[in-house]
Amino acid sequence: MKQDGFRQQQKQHSLFPPILFFTYLGTLLLMSALHTGMIVGMNKAGWNDKVQILLPILYWTLVAVMLTLFTRRQIQKTYEEPMLRLADATRKVAEGDFSVYVPPVHTANKADYLDRMILDFDKMVEELGSIETLKTDFFSDVSHEFKSPLAVISSNAELLQKSGGLSTEQAEAVENIQFATRRLANLIQNMLKLNKLEKQTIRPAPETFDVCAQLCECAVQFEEVWERKNLEFEADLEDSAAVYADPGLLEVVWTNLLSNAVKFTTEGGTVTLRQRTEDGRVLVSVEDTGCGMTPETIRHIYDKFYQGDSSHATQGNGLGLALVKRILELSDGSITVESELGKGSVFTVALPCALQNAPEEHTWIR
Template identity: 40%
Template sequence: MKSKNKIKAINPKLWLYFCITFMFSLLSVIFFSAIVISILYFFGIFSNSNADRSFFLPLLLMVIISILLGLIVSIFIGKVFLKPLEELNKGLHEVAKGNFAIRVEEESSLKEVNDMLKNFNSMAEALSSIETLRTDFVANVSHEFKTPLAAIEGYATLLQSENLSKEKHDEYINKLINNTHKLSTLTGNILQLSKLENQNSSNLEKEKFNLSEQLRQAILSLESKWESKNINFDLNFGEIYYYGDSGLINHIWTNIISNAIKFSPENSTIVLEASENTKEIVVKIKDHGCGIAKENINKIFDKFYQVDTTHHSEGNGLGLALVWRIIKIINASIEVESELNCGSTFTIHLPK
């Protein structure tokens, strides 16, 4: 899609036009001086006397000095103003063609011009980062869609077999349902992320709600997952109310608790704690799962990042990316403590 915002290019021959205009002005001064001198001679004001010559020579010297000064000023202006503008113009043309790696030299002696060149480089750097993120995002989305689609195609083909037993038939149907659910979840997460990209703290739908009840409901919504692994929950909180966007905040609990269930071993316990003070509400979600290596903790909120590839088929790496975006929107904060083979603790601070 072509952008409607067009960059108005600076004429690369601007320096030539400026020099021509400046030289024309100098010639006008010389021509005017010549006319004045001619008039003075015509009326006999000038003669061949030494006194008259002493008046004429300074005037001629003034014209020569004006020409030299004009040339010096032209060179100075060309170097200070026009050369950086020409470089900036070339850079804008490259950006318009999609080359976000272009940079201009910040070599102007004027602060204002140098700031303009620096802002251009910052803009190009930001565009380059966005383009990289976009490319990676499209590649990851394509990969995440390809896996379940291939599985659906494969199981649908197997179901066409006439000699298929009822046991295999039911197994393939369940596989189809599971992969369809994965596609649905992936699509929903992508749409939610896209929606959140244009959302900020100024357009939240805030209301007072029972945060404790919301936590309990988030656990119940995942009952099939934790029941199949015989996981227990230890809830340590009283009745806590919070004023905020309950819909967005609910995404935080469901995604973090879902991850805790996914990485927890069978017959283990997940601990939920919540407390409040005059400034904030603090919620802790602790599991006893496989844990996260310290060097990977900063990556877990990246889109499509998978900590444990053995659980890849159970998620798409977008859940914690959603959590991170929501945390930023509601001006909250999140901390992660983890130790390999011991578990992880997610601590969320909700400002009042």
Template identity: 55%
Template sequence: MRKQSRNGEQAVRDDRFPPMLFGVYIGVLFLMSGIHMGLLVLFDKMQYGEMVQIIVPILYWAVVAIGLTLYTRWKIRSTYEEPMHQLAEATERVANGDFSVYIPPHHRADKLDYLDVMILDFNKMVEELGSIETLKTDFVSNVSHEMKTPIAIIKNYAELLQMGNIDEEKRLEYAQSIEQAASRLSNLISNILKLNKLENQRMDLDMEVYDVCAQLCDSILQYEELWDEKEMDLEVDLEDRAYIYGDRSLLELVWNNLISNAIKFTDQGGRISICQESEEDYVRISVRDTGCGMDAESIHHIFDKFYQGDTSHAKEGNGLGLALAKRVIELMDGDIQVISRKGEGSTFTVTLPAAGKEETNEPH
């Protein structure tokens, strides 16, 4: 008997003893019965004694019974016991922290039964556990590294402040350095908590229809001092209004991150372009810069937690901003893509569902 697997893509047998096996048993018993009748006729024709005619059939059926019992025992062992022992041993290894375990299924992909499916699910589970363990190790390592630097700065400058022979200018400089390091540490912890809540969907979304163009203008103005300081050209191409349905405060994090990254990674006198366009069902926002750009490896990992293409950590940051932005956009049923070439700059494009026409008529 066969039934559909859980993903509905292929049929899976729901038994490991096929009906044909019982046909084999019946056929063997019929054959043995025929041989038994033949022996009785032979003994009668050869005029053997009664004892022979009684003892020989008993021994004959004893051999048949032993043979069938041994065959049944072998079949049960190979069909059930060995796979279950193998699975039990693998489970014990996983429980002891070995995530390199792999159990091969016992049948081909077109002849899978429920035990094969259970083994495949077990292999997938172990692979996922291994990935989680790797992520956890990387997470702890990266958090430790990112926290270590500002803590060391705070400690060093606090020791310098305790010295009695420093002037007021130096004292102010040290205090500002401590404040910047504390702010960096606070932002790191805040982003970790936000990302954790978003990934575990424990943050309540405050969804509303609002004008994203107005929000983009506000975000751009926040960084006016920075792009003036670096003498950058800023090109802004926005519609008068574009309404989306999303969480205003969370999407503000996205725009602030993309704009601040564009400024941070663009050299003095560079150019930043922020464009927005609307389609029937979507609103698309692009942030383009003429900065250092990224290679293929960096693009592949740019949305990973704590990943920083600048391995020297010369640029301020903790590698959580883009991971946080991607998760926010996913929760809004949107998408974020990046196009970049080393030395030629980067373009981040965010696509979000547009609000329905009936919703945009409501005052906000």
């Protein structure tokens, strides 16, 4: 019963109503009448045969062009323009923006099936936005609740280590507890940070600073790790390069990229940090000779909690690159990746320059 009512309403308010059919019919009948009158008039006037042939052809050509343009405009206005708006809104939703709204074409009493589809889409986006808000609030609340018990576990494990008198097996168990606690604390910290960035409760505080100096400071933090793994570290940096961004947030970007490069490069491999200024942008690339990635992994590396290593043999929680992506979006920057399985990866970050005059000299660190 409801379905029949829906079909009846759909017929009453379709994209191409009956009035349009009668408009076409009346126009063609009128044009045919004018054509007949033109033929009769030319015969009575005794016009040349060629003129009597060419003139109707030109006449109907003009009629066909006008009807085609009118039809094109009707299709564009009633179908293409609303569908293009809907397609643009769908793309934004797919990218995670749940604040989009598509206005219906007609009022409620003249709504057609396209209007109902748009209204259903708006309702779906509203529901998805509510679910996303619930999810982020859940992450935030749970993360905060985890911090206190983790602090208790960590402090008690530390007391056990300091007390002494533990057997080798017990000491190893306490060390495992400490290690797991640190990993979970790091996960919670990243979850909170990403949650705040997505909800825009963290507002970037941009300033002009030397990104080359910051890159050197971040690289030095991994000196002990690359020496322990016998990695060769190379850096090709300009003397200075000014960017206008939040230095605290960009430090998270460099730390995550360098950490991943060191983590996924096997012993004896090479990690290379490069920086150059090009076309008003500062380009920073982090290259490694590690395990590389498959095309499927590359498609998902910026997804939250995604890890290309499904065995979880390497440390990580799948939030680092999601954080990097979000920070660069807030900094008007971008990131690209090139990778080949078994040969390594190159992550390249692009940021707008604060100053257009970039130095040409390079400093090498080995």
